[in-house]
Structure formats: C-alpha cells, structure tokens
Amino acid sequence: MSIIRVTVLGAAVGALTACAPGPVEVASWPEPRPIGRHLPTAPGPDTVTAPEVExxxxxxxxxxxxxxxxxxSPALSAYAYDVRAAEADVIQASVLPNPTIEFEVEEFAGTNDRAGFTSAEESIRLSQVIELGGKRSARHTLAAAKAAVSGWDYEIQRISVLCRTAADYIALISAQRQYEWSGQAMQLAQQVADAIEARVESGKSPPLERSKARVLMAQATLEHNRAERxxxxxxxxxxxxxxxxxxAFAMATGDLDAVTAPPELDDILGQIEANPELARWAAVLSVSQAEHHLAQTQRTSDLKVGAGLSYYNETDDVAFSAGVSLPLQIFDRNDGAIAAARMRLLGDRRRMELAQVAVRSELTRIHLDLESAFLELQALERDMLPAAQDAFDSAQHAFRSGKVGALDLLDAQRTLIGSHRQLLDAETTYHLTLIRAEQLIGAPLHGSTIDTALGENE
Known part of the structure; x- marks a missing residue:
C-alpha cells in the first residue's frame, strides 16, 4: 500500500517540477554614456570584483x-554589488509558488473499535497555488524595472567617479603650479633681502628697507608653506x-592652457536627453508603473488546486480526492493599494518633469560660467599678463642699472606671479566647469578635458 502512495506522490511532484520556470535572462546594465566609455571599467557587467592594478x-x-x-573605485564596486543583487531579485520574482504536501492520520488511538491504528484513515495531499491575473509576470516586470534603476545608479556613479577624478587631477596640477611659483617668489624674496641687507650694512640703504624686505620674505615663506600643504x-x-x-607617483602632468571656446548653448541643451539622471528617472517611472500594475493584479484571487490519496485501514480501501479553492474578493479588492500606487506614479511623473527643468537650468547657468571664464582667460592672456611681464622685465633692467631698488623689483615680480596665478585660477575654473557640464549630459563637449586628457597624445 505504501508503495502505491509514494508512486502517486512522486508523479505529482514530478509534474509540478516540470512546470517550474527555466533560467531568467536579466539585462540590468544600461548602455554607457559616451563620456569615458573608451576607458576600462571594473567592476561592471562581466565582473564584480575589482582586478589588481599596479x-x-x-x-x-x-x-x-x-x-x-x-x-x-570602492564606491563603484559597491554599486556593482547592488546591481547584482537586483538581478537576483528578478530571478526570485519569476519563480512559481512552492507546492504544499500534507499528510494526515485520523481515527486512531481512540477507544474500543478506534483503539490503535486498526480503524485509522491515512491521507496524503498535494496542493498548488495557481496565480491568476498575471501576478507572476507583473512581479517580474517590477523587479526588472528596479534592476534597471540599479543599473542607472551604477552608470551615474561611474560618471561621477570619472568626473570627480578629473576634477581632483586638475586641482592637483593647479596646486603643483602654485607650489612652483611660490617657491620662485620665496627664492627671489630671499635674494632681494640679501641684497638689501648688504646695502644697509654698507650704508647705501636705510634700515627701513631691510625691515620691509624681511616682512616680504616672511610673507613669501608663509605662502610657500601653505602651497606645500x-x-x-x-x-x-x-x-x-x-x-x-x-x-606613490611623483607628479601629475598635463596642460591647463589647452582651452577652446565654449560650445553654443543650443549644442549643450541638445544633448540633455543623454543626461544619466533623467534616464534614471525614466527607469524610476517604469518602477512606479510596474507597482501600479502589480497592485491591480492583486484584485484577482489565486486558485488553489489539490489532489490526494486516502487509505482506510479498516477496510483496506483506497480513494482519491481532489479540491479547488478560490477566495472571494468581497471585502478586500486592494483598492487602497491601487490608489496609493497611482498617486506615487503621478508624483514620480511630476518629479521627473522637475528634474528636466533643473538640469536645463543648471546647464544654462554652467554655459554662462564657461563663457565668463573664457572671456576672463582671453583678457588675462591678451592684456594683463603681457603688461605684468613687461613691467617685470623693465624692473629687472632698471635694477641692474641702479635706477630702482630691490623692493621695486620684488613688487614687480609679485605682480607677475599674481597675474600667472589669476590666469591659472581662470583656467582651472574653466576646466572644472566644463567637466560639470559633461557630467550633466554624460557626453564629452568640444575641447573636453576628459576626452582630450589635457592635451595628452593618444
């Protein structure tokens, strides 16, 4: 008798297993935005663990x-794990509910005729919930939409790492130049101080000039120490x-002088659709739509079917049983959850529109900053820097001929270095602003700092 029961049960379980879904294909990694796409990235679609790099x-x-x-990048690696987790959620969302097996014994261990197992009734049943209304498909769609959001989070982080590194690299080149110029200024200040000290000792200059030279020397030293930090x-x-x-490196190389005229505003705004944040919002909107659809599918009750086998010890008879159950959607039709999901969907649509306006406004402001920085660069290179250089050259000539004092030469040199620093600040501002624009559109612009790698040879 037990062999018959096991055989029937095995056949039922085998039939349910055959209905189980196969592997689910998951595509969560979006097409990378153009900016920095040529650079190797890990972790990514093919690996999560970052490789060893010298x-x-x-x-x-x-x-x-x-x-x-x-x-x-540790941050990029963390986001890659989030994408992998979302992909696993998609797989989990696609599986069928597990079947239920139930074994029951009745009419035993009683009194008189029901003592022991002589009159026992043994039953074994197998039941399965059959989801109706497209719930499984809706769950899969929702999980896939969430995985797409995770993919865009990774892409946004990739661009953020790229642009932040480029900005820090530019800041380092600027700091290297500032340190170099502060060293030159301190060296010249020391030379001037030594020359004035000799003149004071010989009676050719008053002690007041020595005091002024010492103050200037102290200022130059402080500036050099600050530049070093x-x-x-x-x-x-x-x-x-x-x-x-x-x-572990010695120095960073690059040319901040490689500056071109900023692109037209229409050219920048024309690429706004490539903005990774807006692409993410589109994915978020898909999540809200999927949540709304899933809430609607909950209105349909799931069907529960079952079949079993009963054995009656008293008569040695066997009988089959079958049943179907379906909850009645009388009191709970999931109306509240559907309404809440719809409101979230409408809210996300408004937030997406707000994000579009914000990106457009930010790009317009950045374009104004680019134009302003470029005009300042032109003015510095055309007017201020040549004038400061001429003044320094004249001061050097006059100092050698004894027409001006060492303090006048030092003042001219400080003016020249200040002009170079102002030019460097303008160049740095231009490159950082350009990087910010490229981060917003996810693509290199004409004269791109990242795309041209600061004038490096390919």
Missing amino acids: PLTGSITLRQALAAALLR ELATARIRLVSNWGADEP
Whole structure:
C-alpha cells in the first residue's frame, strides 16, 4: 500500500517540477554614456570584483588616473554589488509558488473499535497555488524595472567617479603650479633681502628697507608653506579616488592652457536627453508603473488546486480526492493599494518633469560660467599678463642699472606671479566647469578635458 502512495506522490511532484520556470535572462546594465566609455571599467557587467592594478608611480597622466579610479573605485564596486543583487531579485520574482504536501492520520488511538491504528484513515495531499491575473509576470516586470534603476545608479556613479577624478587631477596640477611659483617668489624674496641687507650694512640703504624686505620674505615663506600643504592635500585627494591611502607617483602632468571656446548653448541643451539622471528617472517611472500594475493584479484571487490519496485501514480501501479553492474578493479588492500606487506614479511623473527643468537650468547657468571664464582667460592672456611681464622685465633692467631698488623689483615680480596665478585660477575654473557640464549630459563637449586628457597624445 505504501508503495502505491509514494508512486502517486512522486508523479505529482514530478509534474509540478516540470512546470517550474527555466533560467531568467536579466539585462540590468544600461548602455554607457559616451563620456569615458573608451576607458576600462571594473567592476561592471562581466565582473564584480575589482582586478589588481599596479600602483601609479613616476609621472602620471590624466588618462592613467581616470583608468585607475574606474578600475579600483570602492564606491563603484559597491554599486556593482547592488546591481547584482537586483538581478537576483528578478530571478526570485519569476519563480512559481512552492507546492504544499500534507499528510494526515485520523481515527486512531481512540477507544474500543478506534483503539490503535486498526480503524485509522491515512491521507496524503498535494496542493498548488495557481496565480491568476498575471501576478507572476507583473512581479517580474517590477523587479526588472528596479534592476534597471540599479543599473542607472551604477552608470551615474561611474560618471561621477570619472568626473570627480578629473576634477581632483586638475586641482592637483593647479596646486603643483602654485607650489612652483611660490617657491620662485620665496627664492627671489630671499635674494632681494640679501641684497638689501648688504646695502644697509654698507650704508647705501636705510634700515627701513631691510625691515620691509624681511616682512616680504616672511610673507613669501608663509605662502610657500601653505602651497606645500595644499599640494599634499591635493595628492591625497586624488589617490583616494582609487582607494589608495598615500600617493606613490611623483607628479601629475598635463596642460591647463589647452582651452577652446565654449560650445553654443543650443549644442549643450541638445544633448540633455543623454543626461544619466533623467534616464534614471525614466527607469524610476517604469518602477512606479510596474507597482501600479502589480497592485491591480492583486484584485484577482489565486486558485488553489489539490489532489490526494486516502487509505482506510479498516477496510483496506483506497480513494482519491481532489479540491479547488478560490477566495472571494468581497471585502478586500486592494483598492487602497491601487490608489496609493497611482498617486506615487503621478508624483514620480511630476518629479521627473522637475528634474528636466533643473538640469536645463543648471546647464544654462554652467554655459554662462564657461563663457565668463573664457572671456576672463582671453583678457588675462591678451592684456594683463603681457603688461605684468613687461613691467617685470623693465624692473629687472632698471635694477641692474641702479635706477630702482630691490623692493621695486620684488613688487614687480609679485605682480607677475599674481597675474600667472589669476590666469591659472581662470583656467582651472574653466576646466572644472566644463567637466560639470559633461557630467550633466554624460557626453564629452568640444575641447573636453576628459576626452582630450589635457592635451595628452593618444
């Protein structure tokens, strides 16, 4: 008798297993935006674990820094795990409900004729919930939409790592130049102070000039020390993008002078649809739509079917049983959940429209900043810097001929270095603003800092 029961049960379980869904294909990684797409990225669609990368040593380039950050960024690795988790959720959302097996014994261990198992009734049943209304498909759609959002989160983070590394690299080059110029200023201040000290000792200059020279020397030293600290900070900030604690490289190379006229505003706004944040909002909207659809499917009751086998010890008879149950949707038709999902959908649509307006406004402001920085660069290169250079050259000639004092020469040199610093600040501002624009549209613009890698050769 037990062999018959096991055989029937095995056949039922086998039939249910045959109905189970096969592997689910999951496509969560969006097509990368154009900016930095040519650079290797890990983790990514093919791997989660970041590969081992040799530390950057010697003189490094922007392209090397970008590659190191994309390959070893701890933040990017964390987002890759989120995508993998979302893909696993898609697989889980696609499975069927598990069947239920039930074994029951009745009419035993009683009194008189019902004592022991002589009159026992043994039953074994197998039941399965059959989801109706498209619930399984709706769950899969919702999980896939959430996985797409995770994919866009990863892409946004990839662009963020790329642009943040580029910005930190530019800041490092600026800090290197500031340190170099502050060293030159301190060296000249020391030379002037020594020359004035000799003149004071020989009685050719009053002691007041020596005091002024010492003040200028102290200021130059303070500026040099501050530039040294800022340089050390910039180096550490850069290597933190690829998870390093201390920089192993000697210096960063690149040319901030490589500046071209900013693109037209219409050219920038024409690429607004490529904005990764807006693409993410489209995916978020798909999630809200899927949640609304899933709430609607909950209105349909699920069918529960079952079949079983009963054995009666008293008569040694066997009988089959079957049943169907269907909850009646009388009191709970899931109206509240449907209404809530619809309101969230409408809210997300408004937030997406707001995001579009915000991106458009930000790009317009950035374009104004680009034009302003470019005009300032032109004015500095055309007027201020040549004038400061001429003044310094004249002061040097006059100092050699004894027509002006050392303090006048020092003042002219400080003016020249100040002009160079102002030009460097304008160049830095231009490149950082350009990077911000490229981050918003997810694509390189004409004269792109990242795309041209600061004038590096391909």
